Amino acid sequence: MRRFIVIGHKAVTAADFKLDDLAGGAGRLDVLLRCINSAFFLSHDLRKDVEVVLILQGPPSPARTIRLVGKELRYLNPDERSTGALIRNALMRDARSEERSTPGIYVSARNFQDVLGLMEEGTEMVYLKESGEDIRTAELPEDVTFVLSDHMDLTLDEESLLLQYRPQVLRLGPVSYHADHCITIVNNELDRRHP
Ligand SMILES: C[S@@+](CC[C@H](N)C(=O)[O-])C[C@H]1O[C@@H](n2cnc3c(N)ncnc32)[C@H](O)[C@@H]1O
DSSP: OEEEEEEESSOOOSSOOOGGGTTTTTSSHHHHHHHHHHHHEETTEEOSSEEEEEEEOOSSSSOEEEEEETTTOOSOOSSHHHHHHHHHHHHTSOOSSOEEEETTEEEEOOOHHHHHHTSOTTOOEEEEEEEEEEGGGSOOOSSEEEEEESSSOOOHHHHHHHHTTOOEEEEOSSSOOOHHHHHHHHHHHHHHHOO
């Protein structure tokens, strides 16, 4: 299974945002919604072997996590607005431990540290970073978890927390890409290695 953990540094944690203001009042939720599209959508199909974990760091509350599970997902469409509505429905729930909102979409009050702490023993972790080693020379198993950031870099605290899990630090190319494009590149790289 491929897992993508994406940190939304400004993504709102309350359900009071407008669907026509995803890039503004929703704290760049548009970036995270495009990550969902890149992670799951194929032409006329949906990837079942993918999980996406979005860490919304607020305001107003410090962090809430939305987890999307490919093999359970229903009602996911490729337009950002309808996916934004699914995320907004999830945020309406006052869930501390994880609760299912709609099929394949779970919400909790987990933060980045909680999410990393829940990784299964032996999970292969990859930190996507522009200054890392070239992904083309890296060994990548089929079961792998990638961590990336939204429109900002990970903070020093987030990075040092992640490095405690001894991830491979990998770069996808010589320039900085949008987060959703990184996911498309990774999916392509893994499709070639594990067709
Ligand atoms: C839009 S970039 C982050 C912002 C960018 N570093 C800046 O402030 O100019 C989003 C994220 O995608 C990942 N990323 C972007 N380009 C990458 C590359 N060439 N190799 C690996 N990861 C990359 C990193 O995790 C990065 O934090």
